[in-house]
Amino acid sequence: MDQAANLRRLVLETDKKTKKTKTIAITSGKGGVGKTSVAVSLSIAIASNGSTVTLLDADLGLANINVILGIIPKYNLYHVIKGKKKLKDIVITVPEGIKIIAGASGFHQLANLDPKQRSTFIESVAELDSDDFMIIDTGAGVSQNVLSFVISADEVIVITTPEPTAITDAYGIIKSIAAQAPDKIIKIIVNRVQSVAEGKRVAQRIINIAGQFLNIKVENLGFIFDDIYVPKSVRNQKPFFVSYPKSKASACISIISDRICNKETNTAKGSGLSSFFKGLFKSAEHEENEGRDEEE
Ligand SMILES: Nc1ncnc2c1ncn2[C@@H]1O[C@H](COP(=O)(O)OP(=O)(O)OP(=O)(O)O)[C@@H](O)[C@H]1O
Ligand SMILES: [Mg+2]
Secondary structure, eight states: OOHHHHHHHHHHHHHHHHOOOEEEEEEESSTTSSHHHHHHHHHHHHHHTTOOEEEEEOOSSOOHHHHHHTOOOSOOHHHHHTTSSOHHHHOEEOTTSOEEEEOOTTGGGGGGOOHHHHHHHHHHHHTTTTSSEEEEEEEESSOHHHHHHHHHSSEEEEEEOSSHHHHHHHHHHHHHHHHHOTTOEEEEEEEEESSHHHHHHHHHHHHHHIIIIIOOOEEEEEEEEOOTHHHHHHHHTSOHHHHOTTSHHHHHHHHHHHHHHOTTTOOSOOOOHHHHHHHHHHHHHHHHHHHHHHHO
């Protein structure tokens, strides 16, 4: 191999080693506002923009991502944590061009791992660190389980609809995040809007209240139209961005995906998967100790 080719290979390898995955948690205050639908189609849109994406199903109670994509994962993170499977054995690559990791319903068990099990797990997670993004679909509400995922991620997207109850609950979750992680980058998506003006109005309201009462900056990531093709695609078990690419909802997803991938406005690197899971372990441990304190 000539010298130039050798150097090129070295630079590419180093680049790969120093690149860190950006972790983005998708959450909401109120349930049923469209987190899973958005997480799946947005992941696919980001992948079609040329980035590599893993979608982690952290909604520990339900298996929604599987349903939307029509897949049945046999193993989940719990099997990796327990050392029964390697991470690469549980990652499912779907035809839509993204990778899926099924979450572990035994999240509380994370706190019970010994240091060796933890480091084995963190090491195996680092295998995935060559991806550009990890999108994490969480459950709704302010349970510590959900907050752990949110706080460990680099960024959080809070989804709301224009319904007053959803807006109030979105403010509630933003308040909880700000209390535990005041520097977290929080962005909002207003889903199921009837007009562009409604999307802007709802976002501005949340941004104003968060600024005024919590003194934190929330960013408007965009809106998604209320669109009959979204529930239709759920019934067909094929994500709307794939089955109805010309729908209004897909057009909105494209815009949001472009904003997320835009290198100019998004220059900060992610802190990587090892850092994300270390944070998760820490908060699981914290929760475990608090539980113990309460029992005592
Ligand atoms: N933009 C939209 N237009 C029309 N319907 C939508 C839209 N987004 C979501 N929905 C519908 O709302 C319902 C709930 O969506 P989804 O399961 O994605 O919400 P979720 O926030 O993940 O719920 P959960 O809190 O239970 O996890 C689904 O039936 C979906 O089809
Ligand atoms: Mg969901």
